[in-house]
Amino acid sequence: MSIEGEEKLQQTSGITQNKRPEARNRIGLMEKLRYIKNNYWLYLFVLPAVVLTIIFKYLPMYGVLIAFKDYSFRKGILGSDWVGFHHFERFFNAPNFEQLLFNTLQLNIYGLLLGFPVPIILALMLNQVRKAAMKKNIQLFLYAPNFISVVVVVGMLFVLFSPTGPVNKLVVAFGGMPLSFMSEPEYFRPMYILSGIWQGAGWASIIYVAALANVDPELHNAATLDGASLLQRIRHIDLPTIRPVIAIMIILAAGGIMAGGGDKAILMWNEMNMEKSDVISTYVYRIGFQQANYSFSAAVELFNTVINLIMLFTVNFIVKRVNDGDGIV
Structure with a gap:
């Protein structure tokens, strides 16, 4: 050619x-x-x-x-005047910036670490109940707190843990002195987190119960014949089945790590427990609604949202890397 x-x-x-x-x-x-x-x-x-x-x-x-x-x-x-990052700089230089950030992170990270496993444990326990009628009654009992308003839940806390409430009466009956649960800063986080777990754990377990419904009963039967214990069957059959769901829920929870504390923290907040209860959400409420400083409060909330977005992508990346290896469980 x-x-x-x-x-x-x-x-x-x-x-x-x-x-x-x-x-x-x-x-x-x-x-x-x-x-x-x-x-x-x-x-x-x-x-x-x-x-x-x-x-x-x-x-x-x-x-x-x-x-x-x-x-x-x-x-x-x-038409308003452009000020750039002035409000952000003002927030970063505020004397209570570190306290607000620390309180918000502590409240939500502790809530995530303590509250996230509870729905999984409840779902695994419900999955072992064989009688359908009993299982439905237990689920109804667990789901009911989710339908109680946050305002009502906080009202219940004030009634139960008031100086003359049932809890303090038990403390006095055992020889102790009445405690100021709702005003002492050290009691704010335990009450906030534990009441949140009580209210939402049952409802959050629904998705795990639905995922466990896909487990083939023959796998459990075969494992039982091979001599596997209940914990071994949960570890090697149930948990791998719901692992993708756990990964998704971790990512979603991490995306709201800075968003928690809103309405409930505002309702539980007071001047006496402000040392621990003052989080970014309560600060935005005071600055935006009580002082009508809308620009500054919007800047604080935007900072909060950006942190949530960064956490979402970070945890999503980590979960993907873990799943490419040995998996979460």
Whole structure:
């Protein structure tokens, strides 16, 4: 073959190779459009949720501009003066910044470490109940606290742990002195975390109970015949089954590590336990609603959200790396 023929052949093959990705993309797009056309009713079901998410989650995001402006009702969000990172610097230089950050992290990390395993344990215990009627009654008993309002739960705490409440009467009956549970700072975190576990653990166990329903009973029967104990069957059969669910729940919980403490902390907060109960959520409430400093409170809350986002991606990365190895369990 001549040199000119070889050059023409190389040019032709190069053009063909350049067209192949475009052809593949075109075919992939046509397949996607065909799939959407054949399953359009699925997208119609999703459409209302997408519309509501856009309206109530994405459109209000323009309000984040308040954090970078000296907001004025008269001028509006777009007309207010731009101040950049002034409010963030003011928050970082605040004398109580470290206390707020430390209290928020402690409250939520302790709550995650103590509260996260409880729904898993409850689900594993419920999975061992063989009588359907008894299992339903136990589940109803465990799920009920979730439907109690946070305001009512805090009200119950004030009644039970007041100086003349049932708990202090027991303390006095055993020879002790009445304790100020709701005003002493050292009691704030235990009461907050334990009451949260009581209220939400049963409801949070639903997803694990549903995941355990996928376990093949034949696996347990075979393991029992081989002499495996109950704990061995839970470790080698039940936990590996719900491992993906545990990973997802860890990621979601980590994404809200700084968001906890909102309504309940505000309801339990007072001047006497402020040393431990003053978290970022209560600080935003005081600055934003009581002092009407909307720009500064928006900057503090935006900082809180950014930390949550960083935690979400960090934990997601760690969980992926762990799952590529030996797994979580």
